[in-house]
Amino acid sequence: MADIVDNRYKMIDQAMKKLGYDKSALLEVLHVAQETFGYLDKDALKFIAKRLKAPYSKVYGVATFYHRFTLKPQGKHTVVVCLGTACYIKGSKEILQALENRFAIKVTQTTSDNLVSLLSARCVGSCSIAPVVLCDNKTYGKLTIDETLAKIEEILL
Amino acid sequence: MITSLLELEELANCKRCDEASVVEELRVCIGSSCASRGADEIEKSLKTAIEKKDLQSRCRVKGVGCNGLCASGTLVSHYKNSTKENTLYEEITLDDVDALVTSIEKQKNYLSKVCDTNQPFFTKQTKIVLENAGIIDPNDIEDYIAHGGYATLFHVLHDMMPTDVINEVKISGLRGRGGGGFPTGQKWESVYKVQSDQKYIVCNGDEGDPGAFMDRALMEADPHKVIEGMIIAGFACEATKGYIYVRAEYPIAVEKLNRAIKQARKLGILGNKIAQSGFDFDIEVRLGGGAFVCGEATALIASIEGNRGNPRQKPPHLSDYGLWGEPTVLNNVETLANIPSILKNGGEWFKNIGTPTSTGTKIFALTGHIKNTGLVEVPMGITLRELIYEIGGGTSDGKPLKAIQTGGPSGGCIPVQFLDLSIDYDSLKSVGTIMGSGGMIVIDESSNMVELAHFFMDFCKSESCGKCVPCRVGTTQLTHLLEKFIAKEATQADFELLKELSSVVKGTSLCGLGQTAPNPVLSTIRYFESEYLEGIKND
Numbered sequence: 001m002a003d004i005v006d007n008r009y010k011m012i013d014q015a016m017k018k019l020g021y022d023k024s025a026l027l028e029v030l031h032v033a034q035e036t037f038g039y040l041d042k043d044a045l046k047f048i049a050k051r052l053k054a055p056y057s058k059v060y061g062v063a064t065f066y067h068r069f070t071l072k073p074q075g076k077h078t079v080v081v082c083l084g085t086a087c088y089i090k091g092s093k094e095i096l097q098a099l100e101n102r103f104a105i106k107v108t109q110t111t112s113d114n115l116v117s118l119l120s121a122r123c124v125g126s127c128s129i130a131p132v133v134l135c136d137n138k139t140y141g142k143l144t145i146d147e148t149l150a151k152i153e154e155i156l157l
Numbered sequence: 158m159i160t161s162l163l164e165l166e167e168l169a170n171c172k173r174c175d176e177a178s179v180v181e182e183l184r185v186c187i188g189s190s191c192a193s194r195g196a197d198e199i200e201k202s203l204k205t206a207i208e209k210k211d212l213q214s215r216c217r218v219k220g221v222g223c224n225g226l227c228a229s230g231t232l233v234s235h236y237k238n239s240t241k242e243n244t245l246y247e248e249i250t251l252d253d254v255d256a257l258v259t260s261i262e263k264q265k266n267y268l269s270k271v272c273d274t275n276q277p278f279f280t281k282q283t284k285i286v287l288e289n290a291g292i293i294d295p296n297d298i299e300d301y302i303a304h305g306g307y308a309t310l311f312h313v314l315h316d317m318m319p320t321d322v323i324n325e326v327k328i329s330g331l332r333g334r335g336g337g338g339f340p341t342g343q344k345w346e347s348v349y350k351v352q353s354d355q356k357y358i359v360c361n362g363d364e365g366d367p368g369a370f371m372d373r374a375l376m377e378a379d380p381h382k383v384i385e386g387m388i389i390a391g392f393a394c395e396a397t398k399g400y401i402y403v404r405a406e407y408p409i410a411v412e413k414l415n416r417a418i419k420q421a422r423k424l425g426i427l428g429n430k431i432a433q434s435g436f437d438f439d440i441e442v443r444l445g446g447g448a449f450v451c452g453e454a455t456a457l458i459a460s461i462e463g464n465r466g467n468p469r470q471k472p473p474h475l476s477d478y479g480l481w482g483e484p485t486v487l488n489n490v491e492t493l494a495n496i497p498s499i500l501k502n503g504g505e506w507f508k509n510i511g512t513p514t515s516t517g518t519k520i521f522a523l524t525g526h527i528k529n530t531g532l533v534e535v536p537m538g539i540t541l542r543e544l545i546y547e548i549g550g551g552t553s554d555g556k557p558l559k560a561i562q563t564g565g566p567s568g569g570c571i572p573v574q575f576l577d578l579s580i581d582y583d584s585l586k587s588v589g590t591i592m593g594s595g596g597m598i599v600i601d602e603s604s605n606m607v608e609l610a611h612f613f614m615d616f617c618k619s620e621s622c623g624k625c626v627p628c629r630v631g632t633t634q635l636t637h638l639l640e641k642f643i644a645k646e647a648t649q650a651d652f653e654l655l656k657e658l659s660s661v662v663k664g665t666s667l668c669g670l671g672q673t674a675p676n677p678v679l680s681t682i683r684y685f686e687s688e689y690l691e692g693i694k695n696d
Contacts, residue, residue, distance in 0.1 A: 026463035031405060031444050065465040065622075066446025068405045084367030085562065085598050086524035088612055122449065122616065123367035124406055127522055127596070128190045128227030128530035139193035 008036045009047060016051050023054055026062055030069055039070045067122070075110040075117040077156055079135050084123030086130040091145075095131055096120060098145045099152065116156055158425040160433045162311040165302060172303035181216040181261065182236040183207070186291060188223030188374055189409065190531070191230040195251065196220070199231055202251060206258040216261055222378020224291040226278060227531035234291065235261065247272035277547040278529050283510065285518050286494045287534045290378035295413050298420035301381040307426055309501040310385050313392060314434040317500075319349055322393040326496070328504030330516035335361055335452070335489030336564060336593040338515075338582040344486060347476040348394040351484040356396035358387050359480060359487045361457060362403040362410065365449040366565030367616065369596030371520040372490040374532050376403065376410035379494070380417035384440060386493030388431065389500060391438040394486050399440040400461055405447060414442050449566070449620035453668050454487050456622065467624050468668035489594065491520060511537030515581035520595050525562075526553050527599040535580075542576040545599060556601040560684070564593030566613045566620075567673035569680025570606065589680045591673075606685040607692055610678045611639040617674035628671030631662035635678065642692030649693060656682065 015032040019025035049059040081096040110117040129141025185200040204218045224232045229247035260267040293300040327342030364372040421427040451466040460466040479485020515537040528550035560570040569590030618632040641647040659675035
């Protein structure tokens, strides 16, 4: 286990090294860290702060500013409902509600068995097939509420 | 390494010869919309089926960028080299693969899925920026070069002075496609005039407007066009470094751009002494973090520098004090993609397309309650009626059209009485909305306008960076007020407050986000006041 952890830190370190440990590398490194760990935990943020010689408050501030970053671990699967304008007027809010009811969690939460995290997005740029739901980064469009639930269940269960 | 226009042409000819040996081509649209319908698998299985029938020497399968008619995806076009004939097939699924390949083998059309390209959706478009989309392979720099790519850059580097380039862009009348509509030539000139050892060109690919995906499609379909435009911008402004700031939500665009940059470096089109001209220029891609405010110029710069995307007071403008304090040009993806064509055909040519004050074409993303959802490129000055009814095919469920929303959370709604309005920067402004980046959301009678205004305000509330009070507090209060109207519990005083607060937020916010956040409210009050009045309870 320790080795895996070290390897992950090594990857983050490499990303910083590539950009010369410059403070402007922060956003890029946070992307790498999130990809590696699945989320940004305190230790990773502290590690980045130390390496970039930036205050922890700055790193934390940047990590919490951008929606892309999450400080909580995610479930095994992620379901993202797009709430962009095109999806919104095609009823994505109702789809989100149906998913919240189905898994008995609110948006941004993860089920207690860690199976699925429910998230929302502000437009994923697939407006022409609205409403859009992403399951584990794969896009599904033009589905009704029932079709969405069936699709998600088919993938998850 | 390519060092001269001659060598570039040689490469282009070589590639064209190679192309000529292929009799036919199956071009599978791998744009985001078709991709989500399984275009990747269709491409793979087409390749397998072609090989199985031993047709690969005659017919090649390749992935191409967005064809535009996303509503009918997955789109596959069948191109015949001998006749230059291109047959477009729509709604292709894995089940069609065998029949399609069989029809190619028998040299017949796969009739049941032929898409009529004589319909207005195709015939009324003018493709300049998207000329290569759906035709070239975005992963292959040689394909771009074979279609005339980078020839303009070489011509500019060898035969023109920076001031000539700026003049040509000024003549063209090109205005910023990100929404503001600032004249591009003027922007370049102000940076050119500033003396500095280091200047930057930044390409804004942080397409944050919900309902807009033009830049995404462009970066995915023709990344080299954006790069060529950026290098020319760099030459004109004497900048040596460029950054493309792309949303992290667009991983395919990031991948295509990074690959394109690598290929360009390998050929010496990016790097030191491009084409032995003594001009150095290199580009890096930077990922955004999903913050709408980062579409604002100063916030975007802060984000590239690795900070929170907080905007700052202007002046100083970016032309004097931009990225890392150096003079910086910030242009939208579509603006830069217009540059190669302008320099190739001349500013006068460009000026003759569109209207006198809004020249050229504009890409729009048609979405919402419209039949032909997708991407279209039309000359400026086309009417909304032509765009919605002829190109867009009218509303999707046959319900009457109610309004058209442009400009995203910074824009407004245009009611049906303005259907004959010409689409240009100034006309749209006159009816209380903006051109914006090109998202056009068609709304039918089933939508409530107060709810729509609430949707946008809620968006601005959560996207407000929190730096200035009018935006941070104002958008929150406006959201609450709108909720009262939706619950039909508002009072007349609330209505007055809503209007007053909107004008305060608009007039006193620090940056564009706050200054434009009340626009959807103000514009819906202007045209759909009755829906607000319905939300006022009767005592």
